[in-house]
Each structure stands twice: as structure tokens, then as C-alpha cells.
Amino acid sequence: MRIGGDLVVETLRALGADTVFGLPGQHALGLFEALRRCPELRLVGARVENNLAFAADGHARARLDADPGGPVPVTPVIVSTGPGALLTLASLQESRSSSVPVLGISSQVPTAGLGGGRHGYLHELPDQRASFRDVVKSTHVVRTASQIPTALREAWESAATVPYGPVWVEIPQDVLLAPASLPPITSVTATPKPLAPLPELIDETARLLGAAENPVILAGGGVVRSGAQAELRALAELVRAPVLSSFGGKGSFAWDHPLSGQSWLEDWHSTEFLADADVLLVLGSGLGELTSNYHRFRPRGRVIQIEADAGKLESNHPALGIHADVRLALTALLEAAPSREADGRAEAAVAELLGKVRDRIGGQSLDLEQRVLAEVRAALPEGTPSFWDMTVLGYWAWSAWNTDGAPIHTAQGAGGLGYGLPGALGAAAARRGPALAVSGDGGAMYGIAELATAAQHGLDVTWLIVDDGGYGILREYMTGAFGQAHATELARPDFAALAKSFGVPAQVSTVDSLRAELASALATPGPSVVVLPALLRMFEPTHLDQ
Structure with a gap:
């Protein structure tokens, strides 16, 4: 028996989706049953919803890289109600800031509980939609099964219309589970409106x-x-x-x-x-x-x-x-x-x-930092995308990374931590060939659970973790402003041993061996981790007016 969840999956297929990122929840069971019955739509999971949405962001960016100027590759991410939905907000903020076309789909409490106060449903919010209104481009709430195809089409068109960005669709639990009265959906198309200049x-x-x-x-x-x-x-x-x-x-x-x-x-x-x-x-x-x-x-x-x-x-x-x-x-x-x-x-x-x-950079004794960035760049095979966390080496990459043959994606749109690994996992799901993730030890802890995702799906991501013992860029900011840092030094695990416990090959590198070891990891299919213990500094943003 077809159910409301099948209408969602059928519409996504008709609109052109071939991959969705999803994490199950009680109210979303109808969606995941429909995904089980549609092997043509690949499902990539994650362990935490914010990482799931970061992965969808990385997937969309990789698709845009692969076909610049082609059809806009909207990437769906499916989560459950309340806590699961809210955990995507920081990731969707990055997608909005960086104009990335992500289609968020969330379950909702049963239709009878929508609006007007609290009804005691698990995960219920007084107004879940309101939490997303100022983060995404547009929000859409479905109340009947017949609204599903057009709501998804409108959301898809919104995400794919310039400026691109994330959108949000909510569908109640009972609508997802109810028998579908509509025939199979095969002909839905989205036509983003062009924005031509005067x-x-x-x-x-x-x-x-x-x-x-x-x-x-x-x-x-x-x-x-x-x-x-x-x-x-x-x-x-x-x-x-x-x-x-x-x-x-x-x-x-x-x-x-x-x-x-x-x-x-x-x-x-x-x-x-x-x-x-x-x-x-x-x-x-x-x-x-x-x-x-x-x-x-x-x-x-x-x-x-x-x-x-x-x-x-x-x-x-x-x-x-x-x-x-x-x-x-x-x-x-x-x-x-x-x-x-x-x-x-x-x-x-x-x-x-x-x-x-x-000349200015050369006068600041930053040979180590420039060498590390050069070694990472030299290790990448042609066309390999990289995904960077908010870390000292990532800040260097903003300015100094040579993008010829090496697309770079960072979280500088919204500036949240934890983007590197899940973004690269999404890219790996979108392409043949490796992707590189770069994090500091602080940012790495945001996504460490996704090593399980990398291993489970066999995603071809090499994760470089630059371990400097804390939040390195914040350490510099605080020391520069106040003469000393506070709350920036971190206890952290043995990253290589932890990766191996997930079944992911890992090694601790040095600056001298980094290029060869990183290149070897990137050339070996599947996930891998390279840890570089190093204390890197940012260049001074000297101004001529100072």
C-alpha cells in the first residue's frame, strides 16, 4: 500500500533527486519506509542532524562544481520533528549565507496538533516553522497528502532560484503514514525563474x-x-x-x-x-x-x-x-x-x-604555515575538492589557497565549527574520486561521530586534523586583545587511535612526511585520517593606516 511518504519520494525522484541525506525519527517513519521501497533514491545517513545537513550542503556544492551553469542540483535532507529538526539550523545558516541549494524536509506532529498551542505530542514545538523562517529562503507546511507534490515543487524552485539557498518543508506524521489517494507521481518539474538584468x-x-x-x-x-x-x-x-x-x-x-x-x-x-x-x-x-x-x-x-x-x-x-x-x-x-x-x-x-x-607576509616568520599549506595543496590529485573548518590553516586557505584544479569550500559564510568532515562526506557521495576535509582539533570534535558514517558508507574522504591543543584561532584573538587566552585549551583524544576504532585507517604525520602521507591516503579508496600535531600562527592583518 502506498502512503504519504511515497508521494514525497516519488516527487523528489520526478524533480531530479538521486541522493537524499536522512536520519530517522518517530514522526518520520513514513518517509523512511518510502525510501526503503525506492532503491533508485540513494540514502546517506549521519549520526547527528547538523552534520547531516552539512553533508547535504557539501553534496550540493560538489554537484555545482561538476556542472557550473547547468541545472541547479538541489540536495534533499530529511529529519524528524523538534530536536532533530532544530539541530539542522546552524548548518542551514551556512547554506543560506553561502547560497547553497538544500531542500530540508521534516516531519511534524499529527495534523490535529499543528498551531494553537501544546498538545503533548513528543517533540512538539509551539511553532516549529517559526524557528526556520529567518534562517532559510522559504518555508512550506503540508496539511494534506494532495499538497505534497506542489509544496515540494515550490520549495525546489525556491532553492534553485538565484540567489540559491536552503528551504524548509514540514509534513505531519499522519499525512506521511496515511494511504495515498493520489496516483504515482512521475511528472513534477521545477522551473526556477531567471533573473535577467535591466x-x-x-x-x-x-x-x-x-x-x-x-x-x-x-x-x-x-x-x-x-x-x-x-x-x-x-x-x-x-x-x-x-x-x-x-x-x-x-x-x-x-x-x-x-x-x-x-x-x-x-x-x-x-x-x-x-x-x-x-x-x-x-x-x-x-x-x-x-x-x-x-x-x-x-x-x-x-x-x-x-x-x-x-x-x-x-x-x-x-x-x-x-x-x-x-x-x-x-x-x-x-x-x-x-x-x-x-x-x-x-x-x-x-x-x-x-x-x-x-613581502609583507615574508617579513613575519611564517615559513612553517606557508609550507604546511603548500604541502597539503601539492598532495591533492587534480580536481579534488577540499572542505575546511574554521581553523588556523583554514583561515590561511581563504587567502592563499591556489584553486586552479582544486575547488575549495569553507564555512566562512556563517562561520560555524564542524563543517569540514561532513561537508567532505557529502561531496564524496556526489562524485567519483576523493575529497579532503581539514579541521583543527577543536572543530574535529564536532564531527568525530561521522567517522562511523564514513566507514559505514565507504565514503572516499581523507580527513586532515591539525592538532594544536585547543581553539587555535581564538587563542590568538584573545592573546592579541587581552594579553592572554582563556577557555581555549582542550583535552582531546588520540585521534589516530579513535579513528582506528571505527575501522578507519589513520596515522600521525609530521611536516616533513605530510605531503607523501596525505597523497597516499587520498590515493587509497575509502575513509582515512591523517593527524598533524603543529602549532600554526595566522599572519598579522597589518593595515597601512595603523
Whole structure:
């Protein structure tokens, strides 16, 4: 007998899902019975719901990497009511901040208990939906089985419409368990609406770029999410504009391209380079705290901001604001913008900028940190994605990671701990080939239970844990601010022994052996752990105005 849960699974299949991330619960039994009966829809579990949602986020990012500009790969995550649902909130905040298309589906208490107070059901909240309203893009509550296909279609379209983001659907327990009166669902399709730019704004942008003597482009995460890397390169070469990328925009422009100013946005030389542009074209960025060098950025020329999130237009700086999908806007600009003759000035300016950055970093005795990051980068096979926690080496990667052939994903959108391992597990479920996770020992403890998930599903993830004995970046912040740190030193397990207890191969490495051991682990199918005991420091974010 088909039940409401089958309508959910059938609709997801019709919409294009082939993998769901799920953790069972009492009210969600109808969903998991339907998943059992649909082997075509792969189910990947986890041990904790926040890690489950991080894994769905990593899966969606890996799919976006694999087909930039193609159909938007919405990834479903299925959890139970109340505590299970609420544990996904921090992860969904990251997906929202980083514009990742995740479809959250939760069970609910029986229909009779929805709204109007407490009825004594297990896991009941007065208004579960309200907890998600300000975290996700849209929320949808189903009250009858006939609403399931359209609710899921609307949610899917919301997640896949620029700016991408997580959405939330709630379905009561009794609806999921009741016999399905609808015929099998096979024809549901979602059609996200394109967000095209206004032609007159594109014409004005082309005019400004054509008249500029020193145009510069800042590429944000919107370039990566829209798959506009090719269009960005074509425009930069057309108008001879240097390109710097935000931390979320890493991978939007070739790292070693002669016009690439890379992504040292916490360096004052980079901040001033952007501020000196007479026309600064900002693509898919809100010019927020990290991108603006903690709001010290003061543009002296004209700013043009192309952004799919209308709320971010001119939210930090006056600009010619263009509410549009970055890829569609760049495509239009390539038709309208005049060509500029290559005279070598832009390339020389970029080389001078990067030389200043190198000299500043080189004067801070940070050879160990740069070597460790270089060894990790050299160990990765071509095309291997990496997923980074909020850890000292991860902060280095924001600025210094060479993304050519090595896509990088971090939790810098919302800044929560614990993203590295589950994000990489999701990516491994989406692709053939390995994924790398990088955590500190503090962040590693958030996801240690997912070693069981890695082993159970045989996911090809190598997890590098840099063990410095505590919350290293917070130790630096507190010492810098107050002269000493507090509550940053941590008791921790023998990570290698703990991994082996899950049946996951593990080894303790050194800086000298790291590249070879990490490369070997990545080349061996299945999960593995490499532990590097090392005390790393951040570079000083020196500013010329200090």
C-alpha cells in the first residue's frame, strides 16, 4: 500500500533527486519506509542532524562544481520533528549565507496538533516553522497528502532560484503514514525563474567600463554559484581589468592568470588596490565584513554592484546596483562592453600588488604555515575538492589557497565549527574520486561521530586534523586583545587511535612526511585520517593606516 511518504519520494525522484541525506525519527517513519521501497533514491545517513545537513550542503556544492551553469542540483535532507529538526539550523545558516541549494524536509506532529498551542505530542514545538523562517529562503507546511507534490515543487524552485539557498518543508506524521489517494507521481518539474538584468543598466555599466582608466573587478561567491567563471574571464580580458576574489568567490578566476590579484582581502594592499579603482565592478558580493577588510574599505571611484540578493544591493556602499544573476549580467555585458587594447598596465599593477603582499607576509616568520599549506595543496590529485573548518590553516586557505584544479569550500559564510568532515562526506557521495576535509582539533570534535558514517558508507574522504591543543584561532584573538587566552585549551583524544576504532585507517604525520602521507591516503579508496600535531600562527592583518 502506498502512503504519504511515497508521494514525497516519488516527487523528489520526478524533480531530479538521486541522493537524499536522512536520519530517522518517530514522526518520520513514513518517509523512511518510502525510501526503503525506492532503491533508485540513494540514502546517506549521519549520526547527528547538523552534520547531516552539512553533508547535504557539501553534496550540493560538489554537484555545482561538476556542472557550473547547468541545472541547479538541489540536495534533499530529511529529519524528524523538534530536536532533530532544530539541530539542522546552524548548518542551514551556512547554506543560506553561502547560497547553497538544500531542500530540508521534516516531519511534524499529527495534523490535529499543528498551531494553537501544546498538545503533548513528543517533540512538539509551539511553532516549529517559526524557528526556520529567518534562517532559510522559504518555508512550506503540508496539511494534506494532495499538497505534497506542489509544496515540494515550490520549495525546489525556491532553492534553485538565484540567489540559491536552503528551504524548509514540514509534513505531519499522519499525512506521511496515511494511504495515498493520489496516483504515482512521475511528472513534477521545477522551473526556477531567471533573473535577467535591466538592459539600460547593462548599457550604463558598459559605458562606465569603457571610460574607466583603472577598472578593477571583485568576484564574489555569486560568480561561483552561477557558474560564470568563463564569462568573467572573457570580460576581464576584454576590458583589461584585474580581478580579485572574495573568500567565497575563490575559484571564480584562474589563480595564476596575469590579471589575477588573487584573494588576499585581509591585506591592506589589496584593500587599497580595490579602493583606487576609478570603476570597481563587484560581482555577486555584498561587500560584507570579510570582503571589506572588516569594513575599512573606502572606495574612491564609482562602484557597480551586480547581485542576485536584492537586500545586499548598496547595503554597505553606494553603487550602481543591478539586481540580476551574475552569469546573465556578464553575458549581456560581453555584448555591450567595448574592448580595451592590451598595454600591460593591468598586468604590471597586479604583479606589483602581489609582490607587496609577498613581502609583507615574508617579513613575519611564517615559513612553517606557508609550507604546511603548500604541502597539503601539492598532495591533492587534480580536481579534488577540499572542505575546511574554521581553523588556523583554514583561515590561511581563504587567502592563499591556489584553486586552479582544486575547488575549495569553507564555512566562512556563517562561520560555524564542524563543517569540514561532513561537508567532505557529502561531496564524496556526489562524485567519483576523493575529497579532503581539514579541521583543527577543536572543530574535529564536532564531527568525530561521522567517522562511523564514513566507514559505514565507504565514503572516499581523507580527513586532515591539525592538532594544536585547543581553539587555535581564538587563542590568538584573545592573546592579541587581552594579553592572554582563556577557555581555549582542550583535552582531546588520540585521534589516530579513535579513528582506528571505527575501522578507519589513520596515522600521525609530521611536516616533513605530510605531503607523501596525505597523497597516499587520498590515493587509497575509502575513509582515512591523517593527524598533524603543529602549532600554526595566522599572519598579522597589518593595515597601512595603523
